[in-house]
Structures are given as C-alpha cells and as structure tokens.
Amino acid sequence: MSADIELGRQKLAWAREHMPVHAALRQRWASTWPLAGITVGVCSHIEAKTGVFVETLAAAGAEVVFTGSEPGSSQDDVVAALNEQDGIVGYARRGISDAELDELHNRALTHRPRFILDDAAELTARMVHQHPELLEGFIGMCEQTTTGIQRIQAMAREGAIRFPAYAVNNTPMKHEFDNIHGTGESSLTNLLQTTNLLLAGKRVVIAGYGDCGLGLATKARSLGARVMVTEIEPRQALRAHMAGFEVGPMAEAAAWGEIFITATGNREVIRGEHFDVMRDGALMANAGHFNVEIDAEALAGRAEEVTEARPGIAEYRTADGRRLHLVAEGRLVNLATPTAMGHPAEVMDTTFAMQAVAACHLVAHAEGLSPGVHAVPDEVDRDVAETRLTTLGIGIDELTESQRRFLESWRIEDIKG
Numbered sequence: 001m002s003a004d005i006e007l008g009r010q011k012l013a014w015a016r017e018h019m020p021v022h023a024a025l026r027q028r029w030a031s032t033w034p035l036a037g038i039t040v041g042v043c044s045h046i047e048a049k050t051g052v053f054v055e056t057l058a059a060a061g062a063e064v065v066f067t068g069s070e071p072g073s074s075q076d077d078v079v080a081a082l083n084e085q086d087g088i089v090g091y092a093r094r095g096i097s098d099a100e101l102d103e104l105h106n107r108a109l110t111h112r113p114r115f116i117l118d119d120a121a122e123l124t125a126r127m128v129h130q131h132p133e134l135l136e137g138f139i140g141m142c143e144q145t146t147t148g149i150q151r152i153q154a155m156a157r158e159g160a161i162r163f164p165a166y167a168v169n170n171t172p173m174k175h176e177f178d179n180i181h182g183t184g185e186s187s188l189t190n191l192l193q194t195t196n197l198l199l200a201g202k203r204v205v206i207a208g209y210g211d212c213g214l215g216l217a218t219k220a221r222s223l224g225a226r227v228m229v230t231e232i233e234p235r236q237a238l239r240a241h242m243a244g245f246e247v248g249p250m251a252e253a254a255a256w257g258e259i260f261i262t263a264t265g266n267r268e269v270i271r272g273e274h275f276d277v278m279r280d281g282a283l284m285a286n287a288g289h290f291n292v293e294i295d296a297e298a299l300a301g302r303a304e305e306v307t308e309a310r311p312g313i314a315e316y317r318t319a320d321g322r323r324l325h326l327v328a329e330g331r332l333v334n335l336a337t338p339t340a341m342g343h344p345a346e347v348m349d350t351t352f353a354m355q356a357v358a359a360c361h362l363v364a365h366a367e368g369l370s371p372g373v374h375a376v377p378d379e380v381d382r383d384v385a386e387t388r389l390t391t392l393g394i395g396i397d398e399l400t401e402s403q404r405r406f407l408e409s410w411r412i413e414d415i416k417g
C-alpha cells in the first residue's frame with residue numbers, strides 16, 4: 001500500500017505549528033541562507049518533527065538528503081510528504097530489516113553529503129568506515145545523542161576522523177530537555193499506551209540514572225510508581241539514592257520489579273541470569289539507543305513459546321510457566337511501538353534547533369576548528385534558549401553594569417565596596 005501523503009502533510013503541519021523556534025529560524029535564514037550550496041545528510045527517526053527540521057535546513061539553503069536512524073522508527077507518510085518538497089530527498093521506511101536500513105544509508109551517501117546531522121553517529125560511522133572517498137571536501141558533523149558522541153570520540157581516539165564534530169547532545173539546551181523530559185515523558189506515554197496498564201503502585205526498575213534514567217525515574221514516581229534504580233557508576237547511584245529512589249544491582253531488582261526500562265547506552269544490562277529470577281508477567285522495555293540493552297537472544301533461548309500478547313508486545317513463556325514480556329523487540333520504546341510518536345514537539349523544537357544552529361556555526365567556523373570532537377560554543381546554546389523564551393513570551397532580567405562588575409571582581413574592596 002502506498003503511503004498516505006495527505007496524512008504526512010497533516011502531521012508536518014501540526015508539528016510545524018508546535019515548533020515555534022524552527023519558525024523563527026526559517027524567518028532568520030530566509031535572506032541569509034547560511035547553508036547555501038551545501039548537501040546536508042540528516043540521519044534520524046524520520047517522523048513529523050524531524051520533517052520540520054529537514055524543511056528548516058532546506059530553508060537555510062541546504063540540499064537535504066535524509067535517512068532513518070533505526071529500522072522501526074520512521075513514518076512512511078511523513079517520508080512521502082517530505083520527498084515531494086524542493087531541495088529534499090530521502091530514503092527511510094518503517095519496519096525494515098537491519099540489512100535494508102544499511103542499503104538506505106548507502107543510497108543517502110551516494111548524494112555525497114558535505115555535512116552530516118547525525119543520530120548515534122550512524123551515517124558518519126558508515127561514511128568513515130565504508131566510504132572514506134567521501135571524506136574529500138567533507139566539512140563536519142553534529143551529533144545529537146549520548147551514544148553517538150561516544151562513537152565519535154572512539155573514532156577520534158583511533159585517529160579515524162579528519163573533520164570537526166560538534167557534541168550537540170552535551171549542550172544544556174539539548175540534554176537537559178530532550179533526554180530528561182523528552183525521553184522521560186514519551187517513553188512512559190508510549191509504554192502505557194502500548195500496554196494499556198497502570199503505573200500507579202507498580203514496582204518499576206530503571207536501569208541507568210543518567211539524564212534519560214533520571215527523567216524516567218522521576219516521572220514514573222510522579223505517576224505513583226515505586227521506583228528502583230540500577231547503576232554501575234557510584235556517583236550516579238548516590239544521586240539516585242539522594243533523590244529518594246531505591247538503588248541496587250540488577251540481580252536484586254530483577255526479582256523485585258514488575259516493569260523494567262533500560263536507559264544505559266550499554267548492552268546486556270538485563271540478561272539470562274536476570275530473566276531466571278523475574279516474576280511471572282514481568283514487562284521489559286528499552287529507552288536506550290540500541291536494541292541490545294535487553295538480551296533478547298537469551299530471552300528467546302529460555303522460551304518454550306513466543307507469541308504476540310498485544311501489538312508491540314512479545315510474550316516469552318519459560319519452561320517453568322512464567323510469562324515475560326518484551327516491548328517493541330527491545331527497540332526504543334518511545335519510537336518503535338505500533339503507535340509511537342517519539343518526543344513531544346516542543347522538546348524536539350529545541351533539540352533540532354540546537355542541531356541546526358550548531359551546523360550553521362560549524363560551517364561558518366570550520367576552517368578554524370581542528371579535527372575531533374568539540375563542545376558547541378555557549379553562545380549557540382544561549383541563542384536557542386533566548387529564541388525559545390521569546391516564542392514563549394517569557395522575559396528575563398539583564399545584569400546591571402554594577403552586577404556585571406561585581407561578578408567579574410575578585411579583590412575584597414571591589415566585592416565589598
């Protein structure tokens with residue numbers, strides 16, 4: 001069945017209406033075209049908010065080629081509605097195999113992007129590893145995820161990258177809103193929608209207390225769940241403890257929990273030994289980037305029968321008669337469940353704005369930047385924060401001259417005088 005372009009257009013229109021920072025950027029760039037003449041590759045979950053981001057890059061003068069970052073998270077109607085627009089071409093489909101996704105990435109790279117806006121460094125890693133001929137004339141990249149920055153840093157350690165990269169994920173305007181609020185709210189929303197179950201009173205285990213885990217744990221508690229956190233990092237574990245959560249190893253949490261959500265960016269966080277002690281009916285979902293946090297192979301190895309309990313939920317029946325449930329094959333719960341819609345539009349408005357403004361900044365300053373991973377300059381972060389406040393109609397105070405001098409002083413007479 002062909003994709004419903006009209007539905008794709010409708011989804012884009014709704015997202016556009018709720019992404020005012022992008023509207024402001026399109027207005028700002030209407031006459032300046034900071035990406036004019038540059039082919040920009042976008043790798044992300046191709047749904048309506050990403051569509052508005054892609055449109056905004058095109059409005060900044062770029063020729064945009066997009067592709068999906070994950071086999072289950074793109075929406076065919078939005079892809080079709082984007083592909084009918086000037087200056088935009090893309091390759092993404094929902095529900096494809098990993099091999100088909102590889103093929104779509106390769107097709108996107110045939111357009112020879114000179115700049116990449118990436119998710120988990122998928123397109124950049126493929127280009128560097130499999131198509132090094134494309135590095136000639138390549139300007140740089142921006143990365144929006146924790147996992148992707150780890151990958152780019154690993155590449156840099158091996159001397160594999162010869163271009164500058166901006167770690168957009170690490171900016172306050174990205175991770176303090178997207179990872180905490182976006183992942184926190186949308187993962188729980190999609191989990192509850194997929195299961196049609198109640199969170200209040202449930203025992204919920206959150207694996208990993210980074211930004212995503214903090215958002216998940218805090219929001220699950222606010223809905224009445226009893227939350228236990230697992231960690232491998234002592235300071236993060238202490239933070240979770242001081243925030244009032246139970247903290248313990250997964251071996252303990254596995255027997256305690258009813259719902260498990262992983263958000264570690266690591267692999268096999270819930271594995272064979274943990275499945276063995278889980279209670280009947282336990283439900284597992286993943287909010288981390290890759291579908292390796294819950295060891296689905298080991299789970300399948302313990303199952304006498306695997307059935308679909310509900311759309312998006314697989315039920316594994318173990319030899320001792322327990323039913324263990326895995327949501328969306330362990331892929332991103334906020335993007336890969338049957339009705340998933342990803343982060344709320346307001347969150348992606350600032351996340352993608354950070355990507356877009358950082359891209360323009362990097363393009364303008366590429367010659368002065370050495371190869372490797374760079375922090376996004378603070379002025380870029382402030383710019384997006386100020387634009388967002390303006391769209392919200394919120395004003396803030398400005399430093400007076402005397403306050404500015406006070407903050408910049410260090411001599412006792414200057415401070416007290």
Ligand SMILES: NC(=O)c1ccc[n+]([C@@H]2O[C@H](COP(=O)([O-])OP(=O)(O)OC[C@H]3O[C@@H](n4cnc5c(N)ncnc54)[C@H](O)[C@@H]3O)[C@@H](O)[C@H]2O)c1
Binds near residue numbers: 213230233236269333
């Ligand atoms: N679902 C989404 O939409 C979304 C959004 C943003 C980020 N992410 C992904 O979520 C993952 C986490 O992102 P983050 O920003 O919270 O990262 P983070 O680095 O801030 O936090 C990860 C935490 O997991 C802990 N950890 C690592 N291995 C562990 C293990 N075996 N057991 C328990 N804890 C472990 C780390 O110590 C760390 O505190 C990444 O893969 C990231 O790309 C997903």
